[in-house]
Amino acid sequence: MKYLTINILHHHLHTEFRAKMSIMAQFAKYWEKEGHIVNFLFGCEEYIPADILVIHVDLSETPEEYLTFARQYPRVVNLGLTDIRKRAISRNLVERGDAYRGPVIIKTDLNCGGTPEVKLGTRPEAKPLSWLQRMKKRYKLKDPGVIQTPSDYLIYSQKRKVPRSVFKNDELIVEKFLPEKHGEAYYQRRYYFLGEKEYNEIHSTSVPIHAVDSDDHLIDYWEEQEIPVQLQAYRKELKADFGKIDYVIRDGQVVVFDVNRTPSAGNVKGDPVAAKWAQTIAERLHSGIYPT
Template sequence: MGATKRILIVRHPEDPFERWGYVIHLLIEAWRERGLCVELIYDIDRPVEADVVIPHLDLTSTPRAYRDFFARYPVVLNRDICDISKRRVSQNLVTRPDAFDGPVIVKTDRNAGGAPELDRLRRRGRVRRKLLQAARKLPWTLTGLVRTRDYKVYEHPRLVPRAVWHNPRLVVERFLPECQGDLYVLRRYVFLGSREYNTMAFSPLPVVKAQNVVRRSKRCSPSHARPFATGACCR
């Protein structure tokens, strides 16, 4: 009988790992029930023996120290995905008011409205919390502080406030929603190895979030995504 496989999950010391309902919690439970050894660490000063490493930093960009740590291991989930800022990954960016003729949406360049980074800032002392509270009172077009549920949709780029175009914390994207009837649709395809699921969420609001979803359905996985999923995970 072979040695027990070891899975190492690397988290950030300032993330809300215990407080938030991450999918990884369910996976950890399932893996341990199958007899796998799962270890969680946030101290990367020393290497830990592992067959597979799973980064779980909940940040838009992976810090250099963590990338160097992952380089020590032969198998790392999503090793090459180190920056998911919209300027890095989006194919729908609009950079000038005259560059697109149609509706657009203004978002933060950082993932999830920059919420993970802001959460860390709040936890670093009273002064930083006070500064953040003060910044929230200023126009969002200047601060770049906008929650995902408050992303703005405009009928044309010319209607986007001028300050947005000069704010590096914000991006403008073409707004290309999928609709069914009078509901907006958000598709979600999740995969890990050979396992996958594909869902659709429906909302009356253009920015589809969990709190405004009125219906969900499970769909067959898209065939065109399977080759990407097969080659994207561990490298």
């Protein structure tokens, strides 16, 4: 095998500490063990020649300057996946005037409530909470005006119950709420991929929204060998070379919840379970970057 030089491109304000918490950093360890050179780039100021560039900018939209920089390289991972906002990737959006009347969920258009955009300075910090919002937070009452993480998402049994202000807010989206339930457990599926390498798992939880594996809602998780053809076709439509797709199976159909181009490896230093899981993902997927 020819030894490769692989560059991983981060946002210029991204820290080395945060970069090391990603699944991509786990891949890099394997590439280096196998004799390849890996460079971590922070911003577009310095061009370092490489065989492959991985765009790993933790924003919902990849800025054009990073795409322009990336096009200098002979092969680029995720050059085609430039926008993962919910309005771009969702197939279950609901509008106020459409015919859908069933249960809905309110999310932010940006991934992770726009937190990465705030951290990297592309979006201003949220305004201080009002007195009413502070009271709601104190008593653990959800507010569509304060959604920062998936645990803040709101579910309504009928679309007509959604406040009108939500439909007028460009930072929020309304989707059909289509969970996958087996008995008392909810199933949430995660599909990881790099090139032709794939890994698919199911998380069984006691709640319909589960985004933090360390919480008390996780019942069990396991690898699922069968990967839906419909999901693979959706990935191809997105032009996604690397990432994670959260989804469920509802009435035999794939329902996508979220797309992530920069998935985290979790607390690999402090949590042995997370470390073993990240190692499994890296072992299975890292070779997907090699030319076939």
